[in-house]
Amino acid sequence: MTESLLTAGTWFMGFLGLATMMSLFSVTAPYGRYFKPGIGPTISTRWGWILMESPSVFLFAALVVINPPKSAFAWLLVALWEWHYLYRTFIFSSILRRPKKPMPLSIVLTGFCFNLLNSTINAFALHNLEQPAGGYFYLSIFGFVLFFVGFYIHVRSDYLLQTLRKQGENDYKIPKGFLFDLVVSPNYFGEIVQWTGFALASQTLPAWMFAFYTVANLLPRALSHRRWYVDNFKEFSTSKKALIPWLL
Ligand code: NDP
Numbered sequence: 001m002t003e004s005l006l007t008a009g010t011w012f013m014g015f016l017g018l019a020t021m022m023s024l025f026s027v028t029a030p031y032g033r034y035f036k037p038g039i040g041p042t043i044s045t046r047w048g049w050i051l052m053e054s055p056s057v058f059l060f061a062a063l064v065v066i067n068p069p070k071s072a073f074a075w076l077l078v079a080l081w082e083w084h085y086l087y088r089t090f091i092f093s094s095i096l097r098r099p100k101k102p103m104p105l106s107i108v109l110t111g112f113c114f115n116l117l118n119s120t121i122n123a124f125a126l127h128n129l130e131q132p133a134g135g136y137f138y139l140s141i142f143g144f145v146l147f148f149v150g151f152y153i154h155v156r157s158d159y160l161l162q163t164l165r166k167q168g169e170n171d172y173k174i175p176k177g178f179l180f181d182l183v184v185s186p187n188y189f190g191e192i193v194q195w196t197g198f199a200l201a202s203q204t205l206p207a208w209m210f211a212f213y214t215v216a217n218l219l220p221r222a223l224s225h226r227r228w229y230v231d232n233f234k235e236f237s238t239s240k241k242a243l244i245p246w247l248l
Pocket of ligand 1: 031032033045096098101154158161162165171172173174175185188214217218
């Protein structure tokens, strides 16, 4: 019973990924630079991020304690998951330069529900996971490397974006340096590389669904960001890509 519910939840997430990608190509999620007053109740951006991401820290940890992984390999993946989500929930939210900027509650609640599902299917997937053998082991090592590279790229990009504004400033600037010279959203690129690495390292269907969902969510938004820079900055270099250096 639990098994079939988890399988259904995992495929549902794949469906959500497709639906999200299709809708985000026509409507950009109204937070950050796309926020406009009058779209329902709001919450501060800082508390929005903390609330939205908290299931990925707390529910995931609780499920792992109730259903502990049986291999050291799976525990390593648990540690990486928690490492990322402690960063996103508590550190990223605390370095925001405009922490009180409103975020629609609808976005926060949608993200919260998504994280409930994602944490559940991924925590259960790690329960029976053994260390891969043969060629799969080397694929897995490559996945760990990608995870760390992606984490470095997105954390460094998050930090550079936050340092664009001085305390109290609200306006937008063209980010420069690091991968910002090649793409407008290296933070999204790093996030995608990281979760692709996690999926390669663990080789579980829920981790692959999450990697797919991350692309589905962030690719259309990176394209919107690029259009936004073109529309708002005359000096924006149109040779700069949206998400993937030299490609897209
Ligand atoms: P954005 O790049 O839109 O914004 C990130 C932060 O940088 C915001 O505080 C924003 O301010 C600020 N910022 C962005 N561009 C500029 C600029 N040109 N000048 C000044 N400040 C700027 O990212 P998101 O908020 O969408 O995402 C934040 C993080 O969460 C990213 O690392 C992303 O990868 C991750 N994420 C992951 C998802 C997943 O599916 N796994 C989904 C969504 C996000 P302001 O708020 O004022 O715009």
